[in-house]
Amino acid sequence: MGGDFAPAYPVHAAVEALKNFPAISRLVLVGDEEKIRHELSKHGAVPTERLHIFHTTQVVAMDDSPVEAVRKKKDSSMCRAVDLVKEGAADAIVSAGNTGALLAASTIKLRTLPGVDRAALAVVMPKREGIFVLMDAGASVDAKPENLVDYAIMGEAYCRHILRKPDPKIGVLSNGSEEGKGNKLSCETYDLLKETPVNFIGNVEGHALFDGQADVIVCDGFVGNITLKTIESLSKLTFKVIKEELTANFVRLAGAMLVKSAFRSIAKKFNADDYGGALLLGVNGIVIKAHGSSSVLALYNSLRVAVEAVDNQVNPHIVENLAKVHNL
């Protein structure tokens, strides 16, 4: 029931996901049953054994205080969905709702994994060749160097076991590439990461995000969130301006028709919707946060990410790797 277009888009995405992902044995739509049935009917769908509705009476609003939401809205779609994961009735949750509330509900109800002090949002982004993982994209601020080391271990496992990238390279987001460049947090993280078994390649500047070698780039959630949103808004603005300019007169319109396929293939690479939601790593369960303004495609792909995360259980690897590093 969270996000800007609920329950319409989540229901539509769920119907499509059930058609295309046979790995889903059961999909539970948690929320207002009447509204969900109404949305299902638009797609000629009804509840079945494989498509279940779990009725709830409350909704966490986008501006609710996270901890209050968890405490006072016990029958919200978000809290109940997290409960399902906690009870083992579901393997994963996908939510486009209030990020802070989802983080609070997940951390409070599911708890963090052994050895994890803070959970972190891992976002997958396209670069010149392939993709990279940016984390923390905004789960928490004022992290300590030890937290960023945990993010590196978690991101490494995500990359290796879910994204299927062997020997992922880890970098620290910084304002300079040389060792010693950075702020107190990034420099101390650098020193700690050198001692871990991860393939640490050093500092990564803003310039090297899209052209660089790093597969996982760690930073504090404050910086990560600003970086992520800056990227999203610049992309949006760029393509908006291009569209306006390409349709400004008849000659350009004619040209635009001829280059349409070019933009389709660019959109395919750069469309955030294709990458699905962000994985909340570090909690004892699989939690996927989709953007509040997620399209049906974005929600569909978030469900794909959920399937992949369930198929390739990454949490046991995280616990094992963290134990090794913490015992160094």
Place this chain on the structure above:
Amino acid sequence: MGGDFAPAYPVHAAVEALKNFPAISRLVLVGDEEKIRHELSKHGAVPTERLHIFHTTQVVAMDDSPVEAVRKKKDSSMCRAVDLVKEGAADAIVSAGNTGALLAASTIKLRTLPGVDRAALAVVMPKREGIFVLMDAGASVDAKPENLVDYAIMGEAYCRHILRKPDPKIGVLSNGSEEGKGNKLSCETYDLLKETPVNFIGNVEGHALFDGQADVIVCDGFVGNITLKTIESLSKLTFKVIKEELTANFVRLAGAMLVKSAFRSIAKKFNADDYGGALLLGVNGIVIKAHGSSSVLALYNSLRVAVEAVDNQVNPHIVENLAKVHNL
């Protein structure tokens, strides 16, 4: 002599600037005289009363340690150029060299303005409507809330007196728009800025950089540098990919010819080269830092920024406004 294309590009830009900016009474090229004369000859130019060469024997390398550069390379083009400003023989310096060294040389030789604890790099960027100033774009890291308040005062004066924007709106870069969202630094800065006479509009998220209302956005140099470089690299990648896609086959090439003017007008708005260098605010002099990889156009526009900064002396306003705020 600093930057990636010295002395060729700086000399070329200087020749063009002298043609077009009658306000420049004298332009001093500081560096290796023989090399500079050689570059000048390519443009049919020779030293005159208005175009002077100041011969120096050393060059600060891009990877020199800042403080070492200032201490040991006293006859470098950068140090001598700052000396000229210090002695009053020049009104402003433009450099594409080592950022850290320029900052160190400027701070050590020119000193900070009364009331200023830290200098900050102010970068002008395009947004949907008009422009905004991001600062600190990387002069220093681990700033205190009081530093960010000074940045706001300095950016406000820059906006008002040089960019000619009346009543500039000030925002704090953060990971959420509501009051209370942010890290320790941004929240404390928020509280302090509420008490100042600047037109403070609150937190600005990454989403609102290009669409938002803020004319000046303050942040720590670590975050500012990452944000700036992320924007630069994403722009570069986007237009590179567009170019590749538009030239991938004959149909698209034909279309690309028809939409060429569209991209020319987009480039005009988004080309960083048109905005010139970053102004180092807070030092007792006018210091402009051009990108290390600056084109001739970018250097030419950095000289334009220098002329505007000299014409509209902003430092007295900064000193006056800071005194008011610090005495609150």
